[in-house]
Amino acid sequence: MTVPAFSSERDLARRALDTARSRGATYSDVRFVRRQVEDAQVKNGALEMVDRTDTLGFSVRAIADGSWGFAASSVLTNAEADRIAALAVDVARASALTKISDVRLASVKPVTATYETAVEIDPWSLSFDDRLKLLFDADTAMRAQQPKLRTTRASYEIWREDKLFLSSEGADIAQRLTETGCSISAESVGDGEQQIRSYPASGGRNQNKAGWEFAQRWDLAGNAPRVADEAMALLTATQCPQDIRTTVILSANQVMLQTHESCGHPIEHDRALGTEAAFAGTSFLTADALGSYRYGSEIVNMRIDSTTPGGLGTFGFDDEGVPASEGWAVKDGTFVGYLMSRETAATIGRESNGTMRADGWSRLPIIRMTNVSLMPGNAGTLEDLIADTDDGIYMDTNRSWSIDDKRFNFQFGTQIGWLIKGGKRTEMVRNPTYTGITPEFWGSCDAICSKSEWSVWGTPNCGKGQPVQSGHTGHGAAPARFRNVRVGVVR
Numbered sequence: 001m002t003v004p005a006f007s008s009e010r011d012l013a014r015r016a017l018d019t020a021r022s023r024g025a026t027y028s029d030v031r032f033v034r035r036q037v038e039d040a041q042v043k044n045g046a047l048e049m050v051d052r053t054d055t056l057g058f059s060v061r062a063i064a065d066g067s068w069g070f071a072a073s074s075v076l077t078n079a080e081a082d083r084i085a086a087l088a089v090d091v092a093r094a095s096a097l098t099k100i101s102d103v104r105l106a107s108v109k110p111v112t113a114t115y116e117t118a119v120e121i122d123p124w125s126l127s128f129d130d131r132l133k134l135l136f137d138a139d140t141a142m143r144a145q146q147p148k149l150r151t152t153r154a155s156y157e158i159w160r161e162d163k164l165f166l167s168s169e170g171a172d173i174a175q176r177l178t179e180t181g182c183s184i185s186a187e188s189v190g191d192g193e194q195q196i197r198s199y200p201a202s203g204g205r206n207q208n209k210a211g212w213e214f215a216q217r218w219d220l221a222g223n224a225p226r227v228a229d230e231a232m233a234l235l236t237a238t239q240c241p242q243d244i245r246t247t248v249i250l251s252a253n254q255v256m257l258q259t260h261e262s263c264g265h266p267i268e269h270d271r272a273l274g275t276e277a278a279f280a281g282t283s284f285l286t287a288d289a290l291g292s293y294r295y296g297s298e299i300v301n302m303r304i305d306s307t308t309p310g311g312l313g314t315f316g317f318d319d320e321g322v323p324a325s326e327g328w329a330v331k332d333g334t335f336v337g338y339l340m341s342r343e344t345a346a347t348i349g350r351e352s353n354g355t356m357r358a359d360g361w362s363r364l365p366i367i368r369m370t371n372v373s374l375m376p377g378n379a380g381t382l383e384d385l386i387a388d389t390d391d392g393i394y395m396d397t398n399r400s401w402s403i404d405d406k407r408f409n410f411q412f413g414t415q416i417g418w419l420i421k422g423g424k425r426t427e428m429v430r431n432p433t434y435t436g437i438t439p440e441f442w443g444s445c446d447a448i449c450s451k452s453e454w455s456v457w458g459t460p461n462c463g464k465g466q467p468v469q470s471g472h473t474g475h476g477a478a479p480a481r482f483r484n485v486r487v488g489v490v491r
């Protein structure tokens with residue numbers, strides 16, 4: 001077990017809880033968080049950037065006079081624990097002046113527990129040079145394959161969070177969460193075109209709750225020549241057909257983002273209740289939709305699961321001390337479940353499914369996607385699915401996206417596409433885009449690849465809240481087919 005003991009932090013946490021109680025808090029909790037991150041990027045054969053951060057601090061959340069207060073500090077002394085606890089209670093009292101109703105919390109069993117991410121190779125145990133080698137090998141392989149590429153990049157992130165949570169209800173939970181992410185990309189320029197291919201996912205990185213074995217598993221150097229070739233080939237590829245309706249097959253990494261934007265965000269209960277309207281908030285999945293709304297076709301099953309191995313939303317307990325859980329967001333096409341907090345769950349008479357997470361010690365926990373996954377179907381492999389398709393377009397890896405605040409109308413573009421004719425992947429096409437309306441689009445899903453094509457993707461850069469918090473969310477996905485989709489429409 002490598003979870004820290006947190007001895008001195010626990011003493012300060014107990015002191016803060018006592019102070020909050022004596023100041024009149026009816027509930028309080030304290031979180032200590034130490035976060036260590038290292039990002040590195042190689043660009044065009046040279047080390048472009050190394051960014052290391054190591055932060056430690058604590059925060060107090062308190063309910064007084066029926067409202068929330070919050071305060072945080074990076075000064076770890078008895079006097080500061082007292083001051084921050086008292087400040088959280090003062091903020092709660094001030095908030096109560098404008099409250100609509102008293103906060104009620106769904107019950108949770110307070111436990112004493114520890115949890116840590118299962119890791120095969122601790123990335124922090126490797127030398128910096130060992131980690132960099134992965135990037136240089138991949139970058140070199142891209143440039144050797146296609147010397148005319150404008151820009152090649154390879155990057156990784158290693159991330160570790162040690163957390164202690166104590167509540168006035170008696171919870172005492174320590175966790176060590178570890179993440180590893182990686183990415184390569186190749187950019188080409190010519191004839192007025194600029195094209196990009198990246199791997200394993202788009203733009204940012206693909207990241208998992210895992211050790212360095214995750215970065216090794218994707219074989220960046222082995223895939224580098226193909227990524228380089230495709231980036232160059234896109235410069236002279238035919239433009240994707242414009243303004244047609246056709247069958248579209250999306251790659252798993254695009255299904256991942258489609259799920260994130262059009263299912264993960266609208267099932268956030270704070271959006272649905274109208275309490276999260278900032279930063280593209282609110283949702284079309286309002287309270288009256290729960291349990292009856294036809295979200296997609298009968299084969300569409302979306303799971304909310306914070307126990308999925310490797311998922312960025314996988315942990316032992318959320319930042320309210322609620323244990324990891326599994327359940328459904330969409331079952332057989334019907335919308336059945338929200339991502340909830342203790343407070344929002346109480347409004348519909350349910351228990352929290354544990355989705356409250358804060359971006360470090362200085363931020364208030366808010367409802368975040370854990371792992372929201374499209375479950376596999378029975379369409380076999382990607383090649384089986386293409387062979388089963390007479391006419392359509394296969395689209396791979398996100399390039400651009402836009403979606404309205406309610407998460408209803410969307411447009412996505414991918415980096416690359418291939419026409420499908422008579423069950424065969426034929427000509428490569430560039431700049432593919434598709435548009436849709438969330439329930440119509442998922443309603444047109446008639447095939448999802450099988451478990452062998454399903455893997456857990458992670459986006460480490462989901463923005464939400466004011467001040468904005470960056471969330472790490474997980475999404476299991478497999479390639480899927482959608483019928484009668486509008487393609488190539490520029491809005």
Ligand SMILES: [Zn+2]
Pocket residue numbers: 260265461462463
């Ligand atoms: Zn997001």
